[in-house]
Amino acid sequence: MTTGAAGSTGSVSPRRADTRRNHERILVAAGESLTATGEVSFNAIAKHAEVGVGTVYRHFPTPEALILAVYEREVRHLVDVVPVLLEKYAPAEAFRVWATDHLAHYMMTKRGLADALRAATASRGELPASAYEAMVGAVSTLLAATTEAGVVRADLDPVTVLRGLGGLLHLDPNGQWRRDAAALADLLWRGMAAPGAAACD
Structure with missing residues (x-):
């Protein structure tokens, strides 16, 4: 007998795992930017995190x-x-x-x-x-x-x-x-x- 839902087996879907990775990469990039300059540039952070700027806004709207x-x-x-x-x-x-x-x-x-x-x-x-x-x-x-x-x-x-x-x-x-x-x-x-x-x- 198998379970159809990923959540029922305790596994994490690839999409959710990718979302978590992006979230952490954005935080790391933002932390480095704030440490170095004290500024937040969504474009610069997106480039450093290797994600689209829209991804940054989806995770952090402001x-x-x-x-x-x-x-x-x-x-x-x-x-x-x-x-x-x-x-x-x-x-x-x-x-x-x-x-x-x-x-x-x-x-x-x-x-x-x-x-x-x-x-x-x-x-x-x-x-x-x-x-x-x-x-x-x-x-x-x-x-x-x-x-x-x-x-x-x-x-x-x-x-x-x-x-x-x-x-x-x-x-x-x-x-x-x-x-x-x-x-x-x-x-x-x-x-x-x-x-x-x-x-x-």
Whole structure:
């Protein structure tokens, strides 16, 4: 006995798979454009993604929709890497690597995206709530692991810690931001650490 519908077997139709590939290629191209120039040109993005400009418009009818999608994709990467880091490193080191190698790197290399995002959300006055909640969730996961390991205080609020990490935005992308990010992470860690816990290095 066979099933006639692709959905009943769990497979993805070639057309749907192609749509997903195009969607991701557009986001990658747009992300690179925003990083480099802070601008969104549907024609340039279509050329870079190797799709028709009409395809870009079908996926993202406005520049604002595309910018928000790129932002949410970048946030998703920051969130998804947390469990990978916790598998690879001890909890304290995972926190430091996430803060300095991932979050700081994102903030320093995505200034064009940040500027475009501010313009795209000017009418709303706020960033997508789902992205913010995802970032709080990522910090919560890191805090749960470090708390269980006994290296941070148990009373830490993930929102407060995320606000502290927001200081990374003030680093100079043209200066020694990696060194400064490590110094900021160390300062924050000293306030988070449980009595007698080792430094975050």
